[in-house]
Each structure stands twice: as structure tokens, then as C-alpha cells.
Amino acid sequence: MSSPTRSAPDAGVVPDAGAPSAVSIVDLTKSFGGLKAVSEVTIQVPTRRIHGILGPNGAGKTTVLNMVSGFIQPDKGSISVFGDEVTGLSPHQIARHGVARTYQNIRLFAGMTVLETVAAGAYLKRSSTIPGAIFFSPSERRERREVRDRATDLLRQVGVRAEPDALAETLSYGDQRRVEIARALATEPRVLLLDEPTAGMNDAESHEIGELLLELRGSGLTLILIEHNMRLVEEFCESVSVMNSGAMLAQGAPSWCLEQDDVKEAYFGKRSDAARIATLRRARRGPGGS
């Protein structure tokens, strides 16, 4: 067993006795064959919090997100969202609990335009029926207009500059990531899970995403993001969990966590010196950010 996770006293990772956390992950464990991808991970994320999950490649971050969104079933442990147990539910049921997500390797729908992609995300918010659609009832027409307007607004909010009728798959890398965020937002989630939202973006673009996160939190969302860009994490995350090899290393305020020796070690190897950290931080900003 690994040493018990240390956490900063003032980081709020310990749940309040009263209000339920937005997302509460307890003892989550998952193995693939012999590989323990996630082992006994516990994370509490209060409402209206921007929480980062950090860790080197293969640490198990995406696997945690996959379990929260119901993509894969945990071997052990439980997940609840605003007090409701969601462990074992299928992804579409979890989505109905207000959880939306984006993907590390962008997953847009082939053949759909930008606008259609976002409109597809509005499924849960629409109430039209099949007969209504066939007979093109007034409410159907109104709903289509509303969905289109809402999608347009969302695209503007996340900062997609491309034409709404362009094929989503032809957009620039950054715009594709933003369309994914817009699609997730179209479900009107309470919790948004972002898997490396700034990968492939330059500094300015990444910063825009950071501002967007603040704006979304302001409107009541809880955000959990996996992020390699340390500068972004330090600037926008209020708390982080650092993972390595499936285990939790440290949780708490970003600056505090990144000072921990075993975190530095996990990231940068044993001989950590300031210069190397700085270089690596720059390199960590993502593949397209050069």
C-alpha cells in the first residue's frame, strides 16, 4: 500500500459535514488485466469549484473521469453526484444527473456541422415527440428555433470562431475542443468534466479557456479538469488531486501540492532542480503549443 495521502489543511478537500459535495468519489479502484490503473482514489469536489486532476502520463486520470461519466464500471468504490449514488449507472443515466464531459482524444460526430453537433447535445433539454416532429407542430418549430439560438449562443460563449455550418471535423484543433465543450454545455450540466481541454492550444488560447472556466463556475457549474499545463492549473484551479500510477499522491491547493517532494518526484524524477522544472513546465503545455 502506498503511504496515506497528505492533504493541505485549508484546501477544502475534506467534505463539509452538511452540504453534499458536487462530486464525491470514494475508494475508486479499477484494474485492466493485471494493471491497477486506479487504486483506492478518494476525491471530494464541493459545488462551484474548479478542481484539477494532475499526474504524469498513465497516472489513471482519464480512467477516473471515465468511471465518473459511466464509460467504464469501477471494480470497487462509489461515486455520487450531489448526494445521489451513480455507481453502476449507464452513461446516459449519469448524464441525466447533470454530468457532462469532453474527451482527451476529441470525439466529434463525423458528418455533422458545428451547429448540429451542439444541437445534438440539447437532447435532454428538448421535449418534442415523434408525432410532433412528423406533423411539424408549432411547438416543434419553436423548439427547433430555440435549440438553434441556444447552440449559437453557446458557440459564441466558448469562443468558436468558425462558421456554424462548417463541418465540425474540419475545424482547427482548438475550435474542435471548444465545440466539444459547447456540446457538453448544451446538456445544461451541473458538473463538467474536461479531459485536457487545452492540449494543443497556445498560451493565449489556453488562457481563454481558463477565463471560460471562471465564467462557467460563476454561472453555478462545478468543473473537474485534467490538465498538464501547470501555469493554468496554478492560476485557475482552487484545488487539485495529484495522481501517480493509479494512486493519489496529494490533494489540496495547487501551489501546496506542487511543492510536495513526492509530487515533484513523480513528475520530474528524483533530482528535481528549479531549471528542469521550468523547462518541463513549458514542455507540458501540450503538443501543439510550441
Next chain:
Amino acid sequence: MSTTAWITTLQFAGVNALFALSIYATLWTGVLSLAPIFFGAVGAFTFGYLAGTVGLSPFLGLVLGVVLGAALGALTAALVIRLDSHYLAMATIAMVLIGRVLVVNLTELTGGAAGTLVPGELGTWLWLIGCLVVAGYVLARLAKSRFGMAADAVREDAAVAQTLGISPRRIQLVGFVISGAFGGAAGVMQASFLQYIGPDTFYTHLGFVTLAAVVLGGAFHWAGPIVGAIVFTILPELLKDVMGEYDRVVTGVLLVVIIIFVPRGLVDLRRVRLLRARSRQDPPRAGDDSARPTAPQEVTA
């Protein structure tokens, strides 16, 4: 070919289009199913039996075909939707094969190997075009509806669709019900044009031709199956003079060639959109025929 032969061919193209739309209805939700042929058989033989015994009117026969087909579609969905897509496809092919066994053995109801006669009042252009217009209209209206966008999403990436709150099985159930209704109607129309149905009327050959029609025309837009059915019914007729009894071979070869070289079929909105995007961005480059622009690769270490 004589004019009457042409007209007959075109009429069968229309019926095949109806079957093709039935296949499209499930394919739209990401399910490859040949069950429409079975739905058609049930609709047609029920119609034949009731018309023969209690003198059911042809119009009621058509209505019955639609209702029966829809109910069977729901039942089929309930039984097979949980299956892995390979098994699902094979299970529906098995339905077609079993359908023939049933027709041969339920002699009392179907006439057995000898088949049965069916009234032909519905075998007119008016009824045929009427059915096609209704089916096409329904699909066109559904295309950008809540259901339609969910169906697109499920087909393209069922896992992502789920995280948007869409239940793939529910969408596929609806697809099967629509498919059943169209299939039942197509069966009754087929029977009305032929005025005779037997064990081989609703068998693999019909399944092949209609599936080929969907693949050729394109399974990504409701107009695709109609275009495909017309091309695929007329083409073998034209080839018959040249190929004789080997005309079916051409169907098979075409199916393979299309799926390799034009996998999204003739009616492909995505290609149109790609071309438009390209012409908008930069002047077309010579020799650039890559169908799919390569998305930026994810960098994973």
C-alpha cells in the same frame, strides 16, 4: 426492353425503395438489420390469408401490414437490441432464413411451397407513390428532430451519445418500429404487384438487392435508399441482355466495390459539406482526393 417491361421494372424499383427505407430506418440508429424482409413477409402473407378467407379489403390490408410490422419491429428490438452488432446483424439474417422455413411449413396459412394468390388492387402507381411519399416525408421530418439528431449521434458514436443523455437502445427501438411499419407496408405492396407470393418472394435475394440499394444510394440521408433502389433495380435489367443469368453476380460485385470505394454512398451530405468547406477555404488543389481530412493527431506519450 418494351415499355410495359420498363414500367414493371420501375414499379419494383419503387417497392424496393420502400424496403430500402425500412433498412435505412434502423441503419440510421446504427443497427444493420435485414429484418424488414421478414416484416414484409409477415405483412404480405397475413394480407394474403385474410383477403382470401375473410375478404379483407386491400386498404385495410395495408394498414394491417403497417401496424403488424411496427409491432414486430418493437418485438424484434426487444429481443435483439442487447446483442453485439455482429450478432444483431446475423440474428436478423437468421430471421429471413427462418421466415422461409415458416412459409414452407405453415401450409394452412401460407400455401406452403406452392405459395398463395393475393389481390392486386393496391398494385398501382398511385398507391406506390403514395406510400413512398409518406415514408419519405416521415423520414425527412424526423431528420433534424430531437429523435433524428439523437439517431445521428448514436450511429456516429454511441458512447459519446450516451454522455449526452441519449439512450441508444431507446433510439434503436424507435428505429425498429419505423423500420417495421415501412417493411410491413412494403411487403403488402410487393404482394399486390406480384399478385402471387411464395417461399422465395421474401428471401435473401430481396434482402440483398435492397441492402445493396441502401449502400449504393447512401445510408446517411433518407434520399439515398430511394436513389439506390432505382439504380439497383434498373441496372440488372439493363445488364440482363449482356450478362444473362449472371446479372446477380454484378449486384454482388457492385456491393463490394461500392463499400470499398464509395463507402458513404451516392447521396452524401458530408462530402458536399467537405467540398464546400474546401472551396471556401482555398482553391482546389490538383490530385487532392483524400476523403477525410486528417484531424490533428492526439499526442499521447
Next chain:
Amino acid sequence: MELLAQQLVNGIALGSVYALFAIGFALILARMGILNVAHGTFATWGALSSYWLVAERGVDFWIAALVGIAFAGLLGVLSDVLAFAPLRKRNAGMFAPIIASIGIWIVLLSMAEAFAGPTTKSYPVAAVPATPIQIGGLIVLPAHLMSIAALVIVVTVVHLLLNRSRFGSAVRAVSVDPRSATIVGVDARRTLLAVAFLAAAIAGLAGVLAAFSDNNVSFGLGEALLLKGFAAVVVGGYGDIRGAAAVGVAIGVLEVLSSQYISSGFRDAITFGVLLFVLVVRPQGIFGERQLVRA
């Protein structure tokens, strides 16, 4: 009691043919991820070609059988080269190979129909071994003995080949990921072709045995096998060929016993009843996990 034993032997022999067919079908499904509905026509062409050699060319039965099997295998290789390989190269997804295999089915079926004509034929009496063999109190036809022996040999050889040989590990590596298999030095192309040949040749063998057992050759021979083979794979799973083989044999026994003791009209109905029951009650198959793709 004697009758029951006799019928059991007949059922096992019939089931052996189903099992052989199912093995090839399962092999392609498990190792290449292709649901090959043209598999039945490989069996048909194996039977048709060997029949033609015996009846029209006067070739010795055993040689003709071998040629028929090889011919079926060749059709399998051709299908892969012309249809499945290009799709694999394009990463065409799940439906494309099924649709391509339907195309191959149409081609091979209509050519079989044109070649064989609508009537069914039987082997010339003198050309095939037909003297029943007395074993204990049972009478066993040479065809039955051959079917059972062929199944035992094929199951043993294929199982050992897949699990105990270098070829087996190459096949496993390629079926997981052709690209990384190539990196570790496996010739992916040749391995896949070998699997295609093996599977189709086994189908050809099943076809020859089916024709020989019934003494009945027709272009529709493979279609019946396709259904039974599918049922065996659905119920028995395709991860381990022994599961599909065992269920294939069981289907044969069930058919023979039910037509003896219940009614011959129920023969097919019972197979499909079992198939439907398993699909509904245990969609994951009797022997467990049967997920081809993971989310």
C-alpha cells in the same frame, strides 16, 4: 435402447458437420472480426467442386475431396484479398466487412446456382465408399465415421495450432492489433491470409462431408449450414473453438433425436428455439464473455 444409441451416433455425425462449419465461422469472427455470411458458400463450393470432379471427371473420391477443400480455402483467400483487406486498410468500421461479405455471398451463391442448376444431385454409387461398418451392435456409415473423425482431428489440430504454436501467437497478436504485431516481427498480411484459408478450407470440408452424408449436392447446401453454424457460434461463443464445436454437435444430436421422438417437422424449429432462447436469456453466450468491441 439400441435405437437410441444408433440415433445418438447419427446425431453426433450430423452435429460434427455443423461443428466443423461453426469452427471456421468462429475463427474468422474471433480472429479477423468479420462476420462472414459468405462462409456458407465456401462450403457449397467445396461440395460442388469435389462432386463435379467425381461425377463428371471420374476423379477418385478422396482426391476430389482434397481438391474441393483446397478450392474452398482459395475462395476464402480471394475474398480476403479482394474485399476484406482493402477495408481493413481503410479502417472501415464494423458494417463494411459484413456488407462486403454479403456481396461475396451473392456472387458465390448465384455462380453456384448457375453452375449446379436447380436440381439436387447425388454421387455415383460406385465412386464413393458406402459399405456400412458394424461396430458393436451399431451400424455406422462411412460418411458418419468420416465426419466424426474429421471433427476430432480438426478440433485437436486447430486448438493446438492456435494455442501451442508460433503461428497461434502470431494470429493472436494480429487479431489484437495488426500494426503492433508487425512491429514485433509478425507478417500480418500472411498470417491473416493463412487464417482466411484455414477457415474457408474447414468450411469446404464441412461442405464435402454434408454432401457425402446426405448423398445430396445442391447449390443451397451452404445456406442450411450457415444457420446451424451461426446457432452454434451464438450459443457456444467464438473465443474458444471448442465451445462452438460442442454446441454444433449438440445441435445435431438434438435434431436427430427430436425428429425421431417428437416430429420431423419440428427439427428446424427446435434449433431455432434454442437459438432464440439463448439470445434472449443469455445474450453474452453460454460460456460467458462475448464482447467484440469495447467502449
